Amino acid sequence: MENIYVRKSFVNDIPSIEELYKRVAAIEGALARTASEISRGYIEYFVSKSISDGIELVAIAENPGRIIGDIHCYRNGVGTFAHVLGELTIAVDPEYQGKGVGKLLFTELLTEVVTKCPDILRVELIARESNVRALHFYESLGFKREGRLVKRIRSVHGGFEDDIVMAWLRE
Numbered sequence: 436m437e438n439i440y441v442r443k444s445f446v447n448d449i450p451s452i453e454e455l456y457k458r459v460a461a462i463e464g465a466l467a468r469t470a471s472e473i474s475r476g477y478i479e480y481f482v483s484k485s486i487s488d489g490i491e492l493v494a495i496a497e498n499p500g501r502i503i504g505d506i507h508c509y510r511n512g513v514g515t516f517a518h519v520l521g522e523l524t525i526a527v528d529p530e531y532q533g534k535g536v537g538k539l540l541f542t543e544l545l546t547e548v549v550t551k552c553p554d555i556l557r558v559e560l561i562a563r564e565s566n567v568r569a570l571h572f573y574e575s576l577g578f579k580r581e582g583r584l585v586k587r588i589r590s591v592h593g594g595f596e597d598d599i600v601m602a603w604l605r606e
């Protein structure tokens with residue numbers, strides 16, 4: 436793999452993160468949002484929430500020096516859920532998928548939780564049932580399937596499919 440490193444995100448990254456999400460969302464069935472639903476407001480919202488009350492990491496390819504991956508999650512602001520990081524989304528540039536970037540981002544995120552966030556006990560995510568590779572990937576990282584939200588998400592080919600709720604728990 437070419438030289439890729441991971442760092443925390445900054446507000447200045449917002450335009451590059453927006454470009455990344457538009458590229459990833461252009462692939463059918465990858466993200467819940469379509470490319471036209473990736474607005475500047477959506478990116479600004481999750482970047483600011485992740486910086487103030489969560490974690491966001493970006494992967495940078497040194498050559499050409501751009502953001503090629505993002506992972507973020509944050510607390511929901513309610514005290515009784517202060518031990519939970521949720522709303523997790525991960526996106527890797529289609530040109531760089533399958534090269535270990537997603538694994539790198541997730542591993543760094545969980546290391547950050549384990550070493551620097553002792554008050555976080557749970558990290559939650561939701562993935563559509565048809566995203567089989569992603570579901571197996573999350574299981575390989577220690578996430579467990581906890582439940583199924585029946586017909587929660589619209590399918591690429593019409594109709595609806597189930598969303599799978601997964602969580603990683605601090606040991």
Ligand SMILES: CC(C)(COP(=O)(O)OP(=O)(O)OC[C@H]1O[C@@H](n2cnc3c(N)ncnc32)[C@H](O)[C@@H]1OP(=O)(O)O)[C@@H](O)C(=O)NCCC(=O)NCCS
Binds near residue numbers: 532534535
């Ligand atoms: C899912 C995703 C984050 C994985 O990141 P990645 O950098 O492609 O993955 P890695 O190369 O680190 O490989 C890790 C695992 O992810 C899985 N994976 C690889 N490419 C994938 C792809 N295009 N889609 C889904 N899963 C993929 C593989 O099972 C792999 O496991 P393996 O190493 O045992 O083969 C990335 O492919 C992506 O952004 N996909 C589109 C958006 C998406 O599906 N987001 C998640 C919504 S829940």
